[in-house]
Amino acid sequence: MVATARRIQQACSHCSVAHLCLPYSLDPVEISRLESQISFDRSVTAGDQLFAQGDQLKALYAISKGSFKTAVVDANGLEQIMGFYFPGDLLGLDALGEQTHQCTATAIENAAVCRLPFHQLEGLLTQLPSLRSRLMRLMGQALTDDEQQLLAMGQKNSEGRLATLLLNFSRRRAMRNLDSTTVYLNMKRADLANYLGMRVETISRVLGHLQSQGILDRKRKEVKILDLAALHTRAGSTAWVADD
Amino acid sequence: MVATARRIQQACSHCSVAHLCLPYSLDPVEISRLESQISFDRSVTAGDQLFAQGDQLKALYAISKGSFKTAVVDANGLEQIMGFYFPGDLLGLDALGEQTHQCTATAIENAAVCRLPFHQLEGLLTQLPSLRSRLMRLMGQALTDDEQQLLAMGQKNSEGRLATLLLNFSRRRAMRNLDSTTVYLNMKRADLANYLGMRVETISRVLGHLQSQGILDRKRKEVKILDLAALHTRAGSTAWVADD
DNA sequence: CGATTGTTTGAGGAATATCAATATGTGTGG
DNA sequence: CCACACATATTGATATTCCTCAAACAATCG
Numbered sequence: 001m002v003a004t005a006r007r008i009q010q011a012c013s014h015c016s017v018a019h020l021c022l023p024y025s026l027d028p029v030e031i032s033r034l035e036s037q038i039s040f041d042r043s044v045t046a047g048d049q050l051f052a053q054g055d056q057l058k059a060l061y062a063i064s065k066g067s068f069k070t071a072v073v074d075a076n077g078l079e080q081i082m083g084f085y086f087p088g089d090l091l092g093l094d095a096l097g098e099q100t101h102q103c104t105a106t107a108i109e110n111a112a113v114c115r116l117p118f119h120q121l122e123g124l125l126t127q128l129p130s131l132r133s134r135l136m137r138l139m140g141q142a143l144t145d146d147e148q149q150l151l152a153m154g155q156k157n158s159e160g161r162l163a164t165l166l167l168n169f170s171r172r173r174a175m176r177n178l179d180s181t182t183v184y185l186n187m188k189r190a191d192l193a194n195y196l197g198m199r200v201e202t203i204s205r206v207l208g209h210l211q212s213q214g215i216l217d218r219k220r221k222e223v224k225i226l227d228l229a230a231l232h233t234r235a236g237s238t239a240w241v242a243d244d
Numbered sequence: 245m246v247a248t249a250r251r252i253q254q255a256c257s258h259c260s261v262a263h264l265c266l267p268y269s270l271d272p273v274e275i276s277r278l279e280s281q282i283s284f285d286r287s288v289t290a291g292d293q294l295f296a297q298g299d300q301l302k303a304l305y306a307i308s309k310g311s312f313k314t315a316v317v318d319a320n321g322l323e324q325i326m327g328f329y330f331p332g333d334l335l336g337l338d339a340l341g342e343q344t345h346q347c348t349a350t351a352i353e354n355a356a357v358c359r360l361p362f363h364q365l366e367g368l369l370t371q372l373p374s375l376r377s378r379l380m381r382l383m384g385q386a387l388t389d390d391e392q393q394l395l396a397m398g399q400k401n402s403e404g405r406l407a408t409l410l411l412n413f414s415r416r417r418a419m420r421n422l423d424s425t426t427v428y429l430n431m432k433r434a435d436l437a438n439y440l441g442m443r444v445e446t447i448s449r450v451l452g453h454l455q456s457q458g459i460l461d462r463k464r465k466e467v468k469i470l471d472l473a474a475l476h477t478r479a480g481s482t483a484w485v486a487d488d
Numbered sequence: 489c490g491a492t493t494g495t496t497t498g499a500g501g502a503a504t505a506t507c508a509a510t511a512t513g514t515g516t517g518g
Numbered sequence: 519c520c521a522c523a524c525a526t527a528t529t530g531a532t533a534t535t536c537c538t539c540a541a542a543c544a545a546t547c548g
Contacts, residue, residue, distance in 0.1 A: 157535075157536090158535080158536070198536075198537085199536075199537060199538085201536090201537080201538085202535095202536060202537075205536090220545090
């Protein structure tokens with residue numbers, strides 16, 4: 001019984017985040033061809049790496065449960081957290097160019113992923129034009145996401161960047177039909193700080209500030225958004241010109 | 245005579261930056277098929293837009309002469325310069341996902357571009373797998389470039405970011421077999437400042453500082469790199485911890 | 489429950505933004 | 519070709535954000 005139930009769940013067609021994931025816009029036949037190549041729901045322990053910067057591309061991974069961070073290290077040893085990823089997100093896209101992973105993906109908490117061997121995926125690419133265009137679209141989105149983050153880093157102050165991240169997480173929860181008034185900052189403050197280009201102390205202070213203004217309410221890693229409009233205002237504020 | 249000479253130059257196979265551009269890694273037959281779709285060396289006046297954010301994707305553009313900047317504007321009206329582009333660079337890649345341009349491309353100086361109608365290009369994509377993989381690689385590079393810039397924005401101080409940009413421009417000149425000890429900052433200070441997430445005054449001061457240290461020598465927009473090693477050191481310096 | 493790791497709070501300082509003034513460059517009409 | 523007007527770049531003085539360092543507090547794990 002349990003085994004049967006699991007088998008049923010282990011298919012894109014029954015996945016609650018398929019609309020965010022690779023299958024989106026594929027027809028049922030195409031999806032079943034895709035499914036035949038996937039190994040579903042492989043569990044990943046918190047702290048484990050899915051792949052590391054420099055690794056040869058062997059597979060793409062779709063998150064089915066939990067969350068991940070990606071990071072790059074440059075020649076000088078500087079590390080930058082590049083993003084946080086949730087169920088339905090695809091990991092490994094940045095390896096499609098050079099066939100080599102350009103970042104390291106690490107599980108933030110216990111997680112599970114669906115593994116898409118690249119060999120088989122590449123075969124499907126020529127046979128399924130819609131899969132190719134889907135992959136291109138996902139790469140384009142990754143590009144756009146990076147550019148949004150660049151805009152935040154260049155044009156917004158600490159409060160604006162943090163508010164932007166909270167709204168981003170909120171929106172992504174909404175896309176997963178989860179309560180978008182609550183977000184979970186499960187990653188370490190240090191990772192969040194690195195991602196946002198600020199110090200952990202500043203994160204604390206800004207969160208405290210937003211809470212004291214009645215915009216947020218937090219308990220532990222859980223952050224409740226009380227005043228969405230105000231948060232949007234803060235997120236849109238340009239750098240170095242606080243409107244208080 | 246002149247016309248003949250121009251005709252000969254108007255082909256990827258005779259282009260001095262073909263190794264950076266789309267044809268790279270294509271064989272002669274494939275290149276000639278590509279060439280047949282291109283309209284070469286269309287001139288663009290300084291300040292003109294090649295395409296604007298929101299425009300439908302009609303073509304990709306390869307720069308044959310001059311330089312361009314790209315910029316995005318977000319919902320709050322904040323503008324971010326996303327990059328600067330030189331001969332051999334391809335413009336419009338970020339439209340491949342949504343079939344809509346995600347940024348605006350503007351000529352910094354009088355320039356010329358080769359135009360690749362997307363319709364025809366898309367047709368070639370299915371026929372020439374090497375072209376598809378080339379395009380994917382270029383998208384991957386765009387992604388990596390954005391990530392390098394994100395790292396600079398998050399981890400480096402003003403001097404580090406500016407030094408990083410100078411080295412970036414220098415390296416790109418080297419790839420074009422140009423003198424890599426000289427770079428040209430042809431864009432306005434305001435664009436440079438926006439791109440680097442700082443103010444024009446800070447650019448002036450940092451450039452002045454680097455010059456007073458004997459690392460740079462500038463006259464007008466031309467910047468000569470006198471001490472490459474020192475510039476690398478500055479570029480690698482982390483934010484907020486200057487090593488003087 | 490102690491040790492270790494991660495988070496928050498406080499005081500002071502450094503980097504860089506802002507504002508103001510000057511200098512330099514660029515285009516235009518006479 | 520010059521002179522004027524306007525745009526752009528530099529320099530100086532001050533203000534502000536956010537980092538740094540230090541310490542207390544909280545959570546996690548054996």
